[in-house]
Each structure stands twice: as C-alpha cells, then as structure tokens.
Amino acid sequence: FxxxxxxxxxxxxxxxxxxxxxxxxxxxxxxxxxxxxxxxxxxxxxxxxxxxxxxxxxxxxxxxxxxxxxxxxxxxxxxxxxxxxxxxxxxxxxxxxxxxxxxxxxxxxxEQPESGSGFEHHVSVSELNQQQGSIVVSNDLINEYGFATDVFTVCWYWEHAVESEQEYDHEDFDDGWKDLDDEDIMSRYGESGQRFIRHASTNDYGEFWPCSVIHKNDDGNAPNSPKDDSTYTVRIYPSKTLTDTPKWHSRGLPRFLTNFPRKSIQYFTKPYRSDQHLPDAxxxxxxxxxxxFPEQWKNRKPGWKGVHAKSTFKKDDRVLANYLGRGRWYKATIERAKSNKHYDVVYTDDSVVERDLNESFIKKSDWVTTPLRYLGSSLYL
Incomplete structure (x- = not known):
C-alpha cells in the first residue's frame, strides 16, 4: 500500500x-x-x-x-x-x-524475457503443478540432479522417528555406498514409498522435502493422458526447515524410495527465480x-516542509548496488539522491538505470575504473 x-x-x-x-x-x-x-x-x-x-x-x-x-x-x-x-x-x-x-x-x-537475461527459460511453477505431467528423470543414483530451469522437485515425506532410530543407531558414518553398483545400492538402501501419499487422512503430518527424481516406472494406466499417474524412484534430501538432522544423513547414507506416487511430487521455485523476480515484473x-493518508507522510508533495532524513550518498558517488534486491552487488554511480534515503543509480557495466533504490540496497565502495589490458588473445579487467 x-x-x-x-x-x-x-x-x-x-x-x-x-x-x-x-x-x-x-x-x-x-x-x-x-x-x-x-x-x-x-x-x-x-x-x-x-x-x-x-x-x-x-x-x-x-x-x-x-x-x-x-x-x-x-x-x-x-x-x-x-x-x-x-x-x-x-x-x-x-x-x-x-x-x-x-x-x-x-x-x-x-514481452517474454530476452535471451541472455537468465529468465528466458522461465516456467510458472503453478502451471507445472496443475498439469501433473511426466517429470524429467536423472537416472543417476549418486549425483544430485539440478534442473536447468527455475524450479526443483520436492517430495511429500515424513520421518518415522522410531524406525529411524532403530535402523541407523548402529551405523557409523560411511559414504562408501557410492562405490556400489546401482543394483546393490537399491537393494541395501531402497524402500517402498507407496505410503507417502499427500493429504491421506492418516498421514497428514508430512511435508515437502527436496528430492531428485531418478526413474519412472511403466505402471501408468493412461498413456495418452496429459496427467501422469505413474510411480517413480526418488532420492530424499534433508529439509532445511528441520531442527534435527535425520540419522541417515548424519551417517552419510542416502534415502531412496521406490514406487513413489507422482501426485506426491511437486515443483518449487528456486530462490529469486519466481514470477516476481522477472526483469519486467x-x-x-x-x-x-x-x-x-496523513499529510506529514507526503514527502513527495511540492513544497513539502517535513524533516528529511540525511542521505548517506550524494550525486556521482561510486557505490555497490543490489540489483532488483536479488542479493547480487554491482558497481554503480549515484545519479540522483532523493529524500528519505532513496536514490537513482546507474550500473557501470551496462548503463542500466534503477530508480528509487532504498539506501539499504546500496553500500560504500572504493572501486575505480580500470582500463582494459590486452594479454595474449584475451581481454581482462
């Protein structure tokens, strides 16, 4: 507001x-x-x-x-x-x-984000979850699979505290499982994931955990349907929202689930990659x-006589600015210092102007312009 x-x-x-x-x-x-x-x-x-x-x-x-x-x-x-x-x-x-x-x-x-913007392959996570289509699988038990787009997969999962304690209490830390072949890995560390059904009345205490989707089973009953009702093999990773680290993870062991239902797999958006972070959102x-609206708050009204907060920066100051609040800092120059510690800045690399940037997204810097030097066949700053 x-x-x-x-x-x-x-x-x-x-x-x-x-x-x-x-x-x-x-x-x-x-x-x-x-x-x-x-x-x-x-x-x-x-x-x-x-x-x-x-x-x-x-x-x-x-x-x-x-x-x-x-x-x-x-x-x-x-x-x-x-x-x-x-x-x-x-x-x-x-x-x-x-x-x-x-x-x-x-x-x-x-318009659609341009090629090279970092958002040209942007996909709406809500659309993906509504479609319930097939998921790209990695076929890799060892390495964590990373999506090239703006999303990642999560699986509906919960820990059985008693089972977890009994199963892993006698285990020492060991990541030697990575040297086993796929068949031995699944034989030793795989278990059925059929019970992990989201919103089932007896299992409503689960939550979404990060997961890799490894393999799709050929058990769907509607091959021409846009919605996928097959089951998958997934690998569960610890959720960052947990206060306690799962025993299997602290022992360096994996958690694989077979016959995992498609409807219990969803897409989440990677940090700073949602619709609201698009360049022209x-x-x-x-x-x-x-x-x-209180009159004393109208600090942009012509002739406003309120008390201005003292600005830290002035015109032409060289600073580092947090572009669009995404957590990345770039060299910039103050183009205009406004009241209440807001600024227009010009980014040095591409001359892009960002207006009305709050001072919390700007920090002091002593960067200087460095001429290009030719070294061999490449240019370096």
Whole structure:
C-alpha cells in the first residue's frame, strides 16, 4: 500500500492482500464478479481499540519516526463491506486509478524475457503443478540432479522417528555406498514409498522435502493422458526447515524410495527465480485514498516542509548496488539522491538505470575504473 505523494510503502502481513481489484471505470477491463456494480468492499484504518491499540498513535508519527520503529506491526487496516455480500460472492476492492492504469500498460507492453537475461527459460511453477505431467528423470543414483530451469522437485515425506532410530543407531558414518553398483545400492538402501501419499487422512503430518527424481516406472494406466499417474524412484534430501538432522544423513547414507506416487511430487521455485523476480515484473502499490493518508507522510508533495532524513550518498558517488534486491552487488554511480534515503543509480557495466533504490540496497565502495589490458588473445579487467 502507498501514496503517489509519499516514498512510504506499507507491506501487508496477512492474507487480506489476496483480495482482488475491480472497478467500473473501464467497461469490462476490470470486472467486479457476477453482480458487477463496482467493488463490494473498501479498506480503512483500524477503528476498534479493543483489537488494535497502535494504529491511531502511529498515524500521527513522522516518516523518520516510522523508519526508526522496531515493532513488527505498526498499522492495521480493516476491510469493510460497502454493500450486502451474498454467500459465495467474491470480495473485491478498488486498488486505485493509477494502479489500474499501470496494470493495463503492463499487460499491453509486456514481452517474454530476452535471451541472455537468465529468465528466458522461465516456467510458472503453478502451471507445472496443475498439469501433473511426466517429470524429467536423472537416472543417476549418486549425483544430485539440478534442473536447468527455475524450479526443483520436492517430495511429500515424513520421518518415522522410531524406525529411524532403530535402523541407523548402529551405523557409523560411511559414504562408501557410492562405490556400489546401482543394483546393490537399491537393494541395501531402497524402500517402498507407496505410503507417502499427500493429504491421506492418516498421514497428514508430512511435508515437502527436496528430492531428485531418478526413474519412472511403466505402471501408468493412461498413456495418452496429459496427467501422469505413474510411480517413480526418488532420492530424499534433508529439509532445511528441520531442527534435527535425520540419522541417515548424519551417517552419510542416502534415502531412496521406490514406487513413489507422482501426485506426491511437486515443483518449487528456486530462490529469486519466481514470477516476481522477472526483469519486467509488474510492481505498483495499492493506492491509499488521499482523504485518509496523513499529510506529514507526503514527502513527495511540492513544497513539502517535513524533516528529511540525511542521505548517506550524494550525486556521482561510486557505490555497490543490489540489483532488483536479488542479493547480487554491482558497481554503480549515484545519479540522483532523493529524500528519505532513496536514490537513482546507474550500473557501470551496462548503463542500466534503477530508480528509487532504498539506501539499504546500496553500500560504500572504493572501486575505480580500470582500463582494459590486452594479454595474449584475451581481454581482462
């Protein structure tokens, strides 16, 4: 949530953000469900002191006070109905005319990422999981299989604590299993994975663990169906969400499961490779109505007299900038220093300009321009 006259952005922490936009400003472009007639809900600042004791206080704070806040939640909004809502009717609210205009332009101008961008092979993980098609197998028991795309496979799995303790308590660390042939590996370390069915009533305590899909069995009953109901051989890897390391992993041993059901295998997106990280992903705040937005937060309003946070960097400073917040730092130059510690930067390697970069994504650097030197048949910096 934000306002065009402010650098402040408010990030929601509840599922209320899943409420879709609609409006009757443009015929059929942003429909409001079956009933039509505009949104059936709106947002407002929390007004009930029984469940929210902070919002009214923070609405009187300055931007600088907001920036120094340590609380994880400062403000709350209420979603309230603007008319009677029928059972089963979807809830809609208006994101604002500027958001709507930006979205329409994005839809009209968006193009597939270019070759060399790192996203040219991007695949939507939701589409892959809905299709439930066949999975590419590695046929490799030893090496972890890495997908060349933006996704990886996970398998629905859980540990049987008692079985795990009994099975591996007497084992010492040993990765000598890698010297065995495939048949011996599966004979010693493979077990049936038929019971690992997601959402089965008696097994609802499982979770998705990283896995490699090694082999597909020829046991599907619909060869021409777009959905795959075959079973697979998979290798399970420790989940990073675990507090305790599985005994088999701490002993250096693998976990192979045979006859593993296809419906218990899903795709997850690799870090920083989801739709929102595409180079031209749509980004625009939901607009907070001007009549409820505090005046002291409008630091982009002409003639604003508020207190500016002192900027660390100035125009032409050489820095390292975190491109699109992806965790990679590149040489850049400050093109413009704005209020509230926001900057426009120019990346040195390709002259790309990134605007409105928060100071948390910039750090000092003493890099200098180094001329190219010719060494043999290659150029080096």
């Amino acid at each position: 934000g306002h065009e006259m402010s650098s402040l952005l408010l990030c929601p922490v509840t599922n209320a953000i899943l409420i879709n936009h609609c409006s009757d400003r443009k015929d059929s472009r942003h429909p409001c469900g079956i009933r039509g007639g505009g949104p059936n809900a709106k947002y407002q600042w929390a007004s009930n002191p029984k469940w929210d004791t902070k919002t009214s206080n923070w609405l009187n704070k300055t931007l600088e006070e907001m920036e120094e806040a340590k609380d994880w939640r400062l403000l709350s909004m209420e979603i309230v109905a603007t008319r009677d809502i029928e059972e089963g009717e979807e809830i809609f609210m208006d994101y604002g005319p500027n958001w709507e205009e930006a979205w329409d332009k994005h839809v009209e101008t968006w 749509f980004r625009h705040h939901i607009e907070i109505n001007d009549d409820i």
